[in-house]
Every structure is written in structure tokens, then in C-alpha cells.
Amino acid sequence: MDTAATGAAASALPRSAYIVNPAYDWLLFLLPPVAALGLGFVITGTWFSDAGFELAGYDFSPSGLLIGVFIHAHLVAVFFRSHGNPAIFRSFPRRFVLVPLLLYLAMLSSNWALICVSVLATFWDVYHSALQTFGFARIYDNKWGNDPAAGRQLDYWLNLLLYAGPILAGVTMIDHFEDFAEFEEVGATFFTRIPAYMEGHQQYYAWAVIALGCAFLLYYLHAQWRLSRQGYRVSPLKVYLLASTGAVSILTWGFNTWGEAFFIMNFFHALQYFGIVWAREQGNLVRLFRVGSLPNGKYLALALFLGATFGYGLWAELSDTSITALWALTLTVSIMHFWYDSFIWSVRKQQV
Template sequence: MASLSTATTSPAQVVDARVAGPESKPWHIRGLVFDLVWIVGMPMLAFLVIVATCLPRVPGQSILGMVGTTPPLLAFVAGTVTFTHINVTVARIYLNKDVFSRFGTRLVVAPIILFVALAVSSPMLAIIGVVAMFWDEYHSFMQTFGFGRIYDARLGNDPNVGRWHDIFMCFVLEWLPYLIAATFVGEEDHEIFRTGPEYALTRRGRFIAPGELQGVLIGFAILYAIFYVASYTRFARRGYRVAPAKIALFVSTGAANWLLVGFFSLIEGAAMANLYHGLQYIAIIWVSERFNLRGTFRLSNLRKAGVAIAFLIILVPSVMVAVARVAIPASHLLMAFWATSSLLHFWSDGFVWSVRKQQAL
């Protein structure tokens, strides 16, 4: 009997279960151009969108950025991508008769309880908001890790070799830059947190890392990068086939995030991360789940048109929610809704991929 635990199963692990094996497999997941654009190069493409639409920080400007300075069109596009990839998970969970019949009670009751708790308690919303922020970062860099594992599997490598090396490398490339950036927040910038419900938390204890950690974190990033290269050099000498696509993906991801925190604000960083993470997720869904989604909406008889219609059905409400997020001023209830939807995605996404992995094995 399966249990409703999200654990760490990722979309990449599901595809990994399908593609691992013969060394004659092509290196790509879907195709040369598809992989280079939608997976490997997507982080840098998202960074170029930020460069084209946002003004870089000027000397003396806070690295936090200010709410309302992000171009509305960028906020709308990033929001649309974000809610599309969330709604894909919603469709795969709540419209899947097999999954919902087995776990429907928990899938309905849990988000209702969470939303009510966040709606009535500002301190709870503050705490869960911080949890969601960190879980979001973990969710994102584990997706990058999973894509790297796919490219390793395509070359016939042992999936256990370098696994933890890659996890920590993705942390260094995708999460650590923002932890370091947070250490550059000045004392006067802490007042920005008083404008939201998280003030209930910050007035008891600030969670922004102290400036003394800057050197330690930067030193760790440099030393770990050296350790990572040395380790994979050693693996290669023992017969491990280094996957160029994985290295290119890691370089693209690391360059995008480190350049972002060097020249732009953390608000632009959030928009960039939402763009490339969401589009990569939608891409892997297109590869591995598009026909299942077509069946979920009972459109299998329409063949290719059914796939397009299924994604359009998901896209339309995503656009509407993105418009609402840009147009409607933030309120306590809206923030409770955003936090609930984010946590539901993180929680249920791992679960639905674990179900698909069991079916693929």
C-alpha cells in the first residue's frame, strides 16, 4: 500500500527509470535542440530576459530590491509560468482517478487546514512563509540535480556515483548565491520586512544571515567547486563517463544565479528562478507526461490536438491567476493562498512523481 509521502522523488528520477540502461542511448532526453533550449540553456536564457527587461543595481542600492519595481510584464510572464507548472501538478493529482481515489481525503483536508491556519494567524503565516521559501529553493536545485542524473544515466553511468557530489554542487550553484546575497543586506533594510506579516517573526529574531558569514560562505563555494572538479576527475579515471550535457546545465545554472546576485536584486532573482524552473518542469512534463495529461482530460481520441488542448486548459487559469497576482494588492488572505498553493505543489509533486516512478519500473 503506497503512502502519501513526498520524499525526494523528482521528475528526473522517473525519466531516469525509463532511460537508464544501454550505453548506446543518445545523450539527450527529447532532442538536441529541445534539450539545449528547454533544459540546458534555460537558466541563462532566463537571465538574459532579466538583463533585457530590468535595470541593474546601482551603487548603494539595496540588494533586496523593492516591491513594485519589477516590470509588470515580467511579473506577469513569471507568474504565468509559475502557476502553469503548479496547475500541471494539480491536474495530475486531483484529476487522476487512481491517485485521488486512494489519497483524496488527505489531498483535500491537508490544504484546507493549512490555508485556514495561515489565514487566521499572522505568526503562522510568517513561519510558513520562511519554510516555503527554503523548500522552494530545495525543490528547485533538486530539479537541476535530477536533470543531471538523467544525463548521467543516458551514458550508462552508475546512478550512485557522484550522487551527493551533485546534490551539494547544485546547492552551491543555485541556493548558496542567495544566502550570500542575504548577508549584504544592511541594517536599515531590515525595516522592509515590517511591511508584511513576516514582521511578526523578524521582531523576535532576524533570519537574515549576519555579515560575518560572507567570507565563510564564499570560501566554501570556492573550495567545494575545486573538490567537485577533482572528484569527477578521479571518477573519470576509474571509467566514469562525464556527461557534457550535465556539466553544461550546471554551468548555465551557476552562471545565471551568480551573475544575477552580482548585478540585480533578489526580486529579479525570484523572477528568473521562477522562469527557468517552471519552463524546465513544463518541458519534462511534455516529454514524459503529455499523453497521460491528455488522458486525464479525456482527450485521447484527439491525438496531438488533445495534448495541445490539455495544456491550454491548464494555461488559461494560470494566466488568470497571474493577472490577479499582478493587479490585486497583496493582502493577508492572498499571501495565505500563495503560501498554501506553493506548499501543496512541493508536497504533492514529489508524491505524484513517486507514483509515476513505481509505474515506470
């Protein structure tokens, strides 16, 4: 992207149009999808992507280890929003204490529960990622002075289409559905047939997604025109975010551009998530780590926050998943991330 054009666009908008400020938003919310796509291109075919080494009994490439740690780090970061924010924790104490404990115990006591949660995590991740972009889009719409309800359902379905559509229609579809093979461990042969069925019928899903997607995009544009006649003001930041994220999703999930689909999509998603957590929770993090009275306490809190989350990320990536207790723990963190974040966005909507 032309940095001069980006700077000109940023300066043309009022500061209130941004979630934090122009520099912060472009660095951590708006540019990451395109930047991640560029990063995927840069690392393709290099030692960073292809070189292999063994660590803790696992084979990694540098990029594989980095994205694995980054994914797990952003997953556990939600606990600083839920348990680390006293106001939110007091609102949902049972959700934050009993539910993860019961889920963990269920997976320890039942292989069926363990496999079901593992497969659920794969597809909930897709939905959750689409809804994160939806959340940012709605905030930018609200910042531009629009009614929070105007066009909400349109944006919701557009984000699902732009994120999940390329998965169903693209080359990475089988990478998502192959998780159903895990049901073989509990003798559920019906579910183990799903990956082969989806692969054998992918062309039909692809044509259905393309046809329905084109029809919906035309309807979306028409609906936006109708809303504009009623006083709706199109947020250029929202349009850029949706267009860039949608294009990156199609190029990566749809075609696995440069062979780095999982790296690209997870990299920008995790980066955006860390950006929103720090933007909204830095005051709580300073208090949590008790560094408010120290010089540069805010930056020390940031360092401790990143150290804690990335420390967990490294541990989770290197943990032995053949040990049920460890696998169940990482799955509990994943599921709680998806669930907690879904209603924390709603709880904090008045603050953004």
C-alpha cells in the first residue's frame, strides 16, 4: 500500500473516527491483513518457512513455531479481559470459574467430550475470526455517527461470507474438515466419513458459495445505497477494513496464496486481538501487575502482559498433546477464548 496515500487518508479523517488514534489503528487494526499477506509472500520458499528443526520432540519450521506460539498467546490473552477486569469478572463469576472447570473435567472423563470439543474449536475459530472483523467494522460505523443498528445484520452476514465462504469454496476446505477424522478414536465412523464427503463434493459447494456470494454482494451494495438515502454515512475505514480483509481471505483461504494460508490469516487476527486488548485493558493491566507507581509502569505492564501470554503460547505449542490433561487444558483455553470474547465485546460496547 502507498504509505503517502495512507497518511493522506488518515489525516483527512477526524481523530474520533478511529478506535484509538490514526497511527494505532492503522498499525494494529487496519493494515495487518494486507501486511500479513505481504509477510506470507516474503517468507515463502525461505529458510524461515521451510527449514526444519526439532524442539521438545516436535518438528517445526521457524514460521510454524512462531505462528503456533502467537495463536496460543492470543487465545490466553482473553483471560486478562475476563478475569483481569474486575467489573467484567463480577458480572459473570460462574461463567469465569465454573464453566471452564466443568468443561475441563468433562474432557478428562470422556474421550467423546474431548474429540467433540477439539472439532468444535476448529469451526468456532472460523466463526470467531469473522466476528472479530465484524466487531471492528461496527465500531468504525458507530464512530462515523451512524445508528448502531443500521446495517448491522448486513455486516454480520458479509463478514461470514468473506471469511467462511473462501474456506468452503477453496483449497483449504479439507484442512478444516479433516479434524472429523479424530472421531475414529471413539469409533464414530459416521463422522470420519465427512472429510471424504466434503472433498468429493467440494466443486458443488464452491459454485454454491460463488453464486450466493455474488448475489449477496449485489444486495449488500443496494442496501447500502438505500441506507445512504436515509442519512447513513459510509465509514471509509469500515469499507477499507472489509475490502482488504475480504480480499486477503479469498487469496489465502480460497487459493492458499504462496502456501501460507494459516500463517497469514492467524497472524493478522492475533495481532489485531492484542491491539484491542491493550487498547481497552491497559489500565486494568497496570493495576493487575501493580506497576502504576513505577516509572514507565504502563510499558512494564505491557512487557509483563506479553511475557505471560507468549510464555503460555510457547508452553502450549510444545506441550505433549498425547497427554489428555494437557490437551484438554489447551482446548479449554481455546473454547473459553471464543466464548468469553463474544460477550465481552457486547459488555464493553458502551466503552468503544
